[in-house]
Amino acid sequence: xxxxxxxxxxxxxxxxxxxxxxxxxxxxxxxxxxxxxxxxxxxxxxxxxxxxxxxxxxxxxxxxxxxxxxxxxxxxxxxxxxxxxxxxxxxxxxxxxxxxxxxxxxxxxxxxxxxxxxxxxxxxxxxxxxxxxxxxxxxxxxxxxxxxxxxxxxxxxxxxxxxxxxxxxxxxxxxxxxxxxxxxxxxxxxxxxxxxxxxxxxxxxxxxxxxxxxxxxxxxxxxxxxxxxxxxxxxxxxxxxxxxxxxxxxxxxxxxxxxxxxxxxxxxxxxxxxxxxxxxxxxxxxxxxxxxxxxxxxxxxxxxxxxxxxxxxxxxxxx
Amino acid sequence: xxxxxxxxxxxxxxxxxxxxxxxxxxxxxxxxxxxxxxxxxxxxxxxxxxxxxxxxxxxxxxxxxxxxxxxxxxxxxxxxxxxxxxxxxxxxxxxxxxxxxxxxxxxxxxxxxxxxxxxxxxxxxxxxxxxxxxxxxxxxxxxxxxxxxxxxxxxxxxxxxxxxxxxxxxxxxxxxxxxxxxxxxxxxxxxxxxxxxxxxxxxxxxxxxxxxxxxxxxxxxxxxxxxxxxxxxxxxxxxxxxxxxxxxxxxxxxxxxxxxxxxxxxxxxxxxxxxxxxxxxxxxxxxxxxxxxxxxxxxxxxxxxxxxxxxxxxxxxxxxxxxxxx
Numbered sequence: 001x002x003x004x005x006x007x008x009x010x011x012x013x014x015x016x017x018x019x020x021x022x023x024x025x026x027x028x029x030x031x032x033x034x035x036x037x038x039x040x041x042x043x044x045x046x047x048x049x050x051x052x053x054x055x056x057x058x059x060x061x062x063x064x065x066x067x068x069x070x071x072x073x074x075x076x077x078x079x080x081x082x083x084x085x086x087x088x089x090x091x092x093x094x095x096x097x098x099x100x101x102x103x104x105x106x107x108x109x110x111x112x113x114x115x116x117x118x119x120x121x122x123x124x125x126x127x128x129x130x131x132x133x134x135x136x137x138x139x140x141x142x143x144x145x146x147x148x149x150x151x152x153x154x155x156x157x158x159x160x161x162x163x164x165x166x167x168x169x170x171x172x173x174x175x176x177x178x179x180x181x182x183x184x185x186x187x188x189x190x191x192x193x194x195x196x197x198x199x200x201x202x203x204x205x206x207x208x209x210x211x212x213x214x215x216x217x218x219x220x221x222x223x224x225x226x227x228x229x230x231x232x233x234x235x236x237x238x239x240x241x242x243x244x245x246x247x248x249x250x251x252x253x254x255x256x257x258x259x260x261x262x263x264x265x266x267x268x269x270x271x272x273x274x275x276x277x278x279x280x281x282x283x284x285x286x287x288x289x290x291x292x293x294x295x296x297x298x299x300x301x302x303x304x305x306x307x308x309x310x311x312x313x314x315x316x317x318x319x
Numbered sequence: 320x321x322x323x324x325x326x327x328x329x330x331x332x333x334x335x336x337x338x339x340x341x342x343x344x345x346x347x348x349x350x351x352x353x354x355x356x357x358x359x360x361x362x363x364x365x366x367x368x369x370x371x372x373x374x375x376x377x378x379x380x381x382x383x384x385x386x387x388x389x390x391x392x393x394x395x396x397x398x399x400x401x402x403x404x405x406x407x408x409x410x411x412x413x414x415x416x417x418x419x420x421x422x423x424x425x426x427x428x429x430x431x432x433x434x435x436x437x438x439x440x441x442x443x444x445x446x447x448x449x450x451x452x453x454x455x456x457x458x459x460x461x462x463x464x465x466x467x468x469x470x471x472x473x474x475x476x477x478x479x480x481x482x483x484x485x486x487x488x489x490x491x492x493x494x495x496x497x498x499x500x501x502x503x504x505x506x507x508x509x510x511x512x513x514x515x516x517x518x519x520x521x522x523x524x525x526x527x528x529x530x531x532x533x534x535x536x537x538x539x540x541x542x543x544x545x546x547x548x549x550x551x552x553x554x555x556x557x558x559x560x561x562x563x564x565x566x567x568x569x570x571x572x573x574x575x576x577x578x579x580x581x582x583x584x585x586x587x588x589x590x591x592x593x594x595x596x597x598x599x600x601x602x603x604x605x606x607x608x609x610x611x612x613x614x615x616x617x618x619x620x621x622x623x624x625x626x627x628x629x630x631x632x633x634x635x636x637x638x639x640x641x642x643x644x645x
């Protein structure tokens with residue numbers, strides 16, 4: 001972060017020498033961000049989702065995994081009806097008799113965890129490869145970018161479908177393996193976006209004087225890349241990261257809906273929607289609608305934040 | 320030009336070969352189809368006979384070479400489940416998918432371009448903002464969820480439109496089965512097509528809007544207005560013609576995306592196309608059908624990319640000069 005701070009500080013002093021107190025870039029970005037009320041609502045939404053996901057087990061009325069507390073007698077209760085153990089199922093129950101509020105809270109945890117987890121891994125892999133491509137150039141650059149181009153010419157859902165279709169395990173595969181598989185598929189789908197983004201900005205930054213200076217000091221390659229180049233390429237990565245996380249969550253839900261994502265034992269929001277789809281024709285809308293709304297709330301919130309961050313962090317739109 | 324096309328063709332062939340290897344090895348490595356195909360009470364000899372008849376006892380490289388050899392002759396293996404050539408199964412269902420994709424493409428063009436132009440002409444107006452917000456929603460809402468909501472609203476609650484299948488009245492036009500000739504067919508295709516189109520519709524709207532905003536400030540539009548032409552003529556002749564180029568390019572490129580995304584839509588609306596076949600085959604571990612589907616889709620994509628590349632190079636000679644130098 002130091003490089004960004006120093007650079008902005010210099011720019012600020014040049015732009016307005018009278019302004020003695022130099023505000024930090026973080027504060028400036030925050031105040032810029034706050035100017036859009038819609039984006040603030042989005043941010044509150046994201047914080048709320050994360051909060052619910054973190055403290056989920058403590059606020060869920062029942063534990064949907066605890067088979068002893070789930071009674072088949074409670075199945076398909078309409079929203080607001082009381083379950084056998086006395087708790088009110090505010091959003092109804094699903095086909096197995098699980099309270100939908102609890103199932104949604106646990107599903108939210110899984111959806112968010114898979115989305116963010118795969119995003120972070122893809123970010124690390126993509127940024128490393130993109131950085132290598134930009135810094136070393138030549139043949140290395142060509143090979144990495146050819147792979148990126150080839151992958152981006154196929155839609156994400158198709159790549160994920162191919163991966164999950166070919167490594168389809170039998171019905172007895174353990175739950176954690178399915179989670180690992182879907183995270184791996186989402187990483188493969190996403191890394192190319194990060195690689196392309198960071199290569200683009202690194203190519204611009206690489207020609208700047210501070211990198212030249214660092215090279216003149218005979219600093220090692222890794223030090224120049226990680227301490228000098230990387231911090232200055234971080235802004236577009238944050239934007240792409242937010243958008244990609246929303247995309248990954250949506251994709252995971254879609255794949256789970258198709259029966260290729262998470263198994264019945266790890267029900268994400270997508271799986272809950274899929275389960276509810278069987279009951280749609282008989283008018284039992286709640287099993288599918290409420291998890292869907294939760295999914296929607298999460299995706300739209302993240303997208304609103306990402307959209308605003310793109311405007312705020314884009315140096316071309318500043319001033 | 321010929322050098323360019325030959326070079327691109329060779330690249331495309333390489334991509335197909337690499338993909339065939341990846342797909343085949345992936346499908347080969349995981350999942351044992353005999354578990355499903357062999358009856359539980361079959362003895363060892365029967366089991367062995369089935370494995371041998373399918374060629375599953377051969378080593379990997381032999382199986383792959385045999386696959387390539389047959390694939391070159393247009394034979395992608397027989398479905399384990401249907402006992403029919405896998406390619407035939409896919410070709411039988413391809414028209415349904417194409418019909419859906421074309422209908423979705425039509426919807427996105429017919430609605431998307433006017434919406435984009437309207438929003439681009441008056442970017443500050445309230446209706447423009449509504450259109451743009453709608454397009455953001457179209458981008459971020461998961462297709463499958465919108466599809467379910469459409470079924471709940473239009474099929475279950477209102478009962479206006481059917482939610483499954485493509486209807487019984489299928490007619491043949493030039494040898495292709497289509498349900499677009501009857502009202503019943505249209506009522507079946509409407510919901511899935513709109514569902515599939517939403518994403519593209521948003522994209523086309525945004526493209527058309529961006530194009531319009533750029534074009535209206537060009538000198539030739541100002542000049543046309545200065546000549547005293549009517550608004551209608553300026554919009555339809557001067558603006559529309561010039562925004563069509565990027566829109567058409569993107570549509571051509573993204574047609575493959577529609578076919579890929581139809582997997583989701585077909586599953587929701589029980590549309591008898593190749594997407595639903597893929598999902599069913601994955602469930603049944605029907606290896607040849609999965610491989611055949613993936614190969615057909617890869618071919619489709621490689622072909623579309625190739626076609627777009629060649630069109631670009633025809634329109635812009637700089638592209639092919641660059642490629643020859645490299």
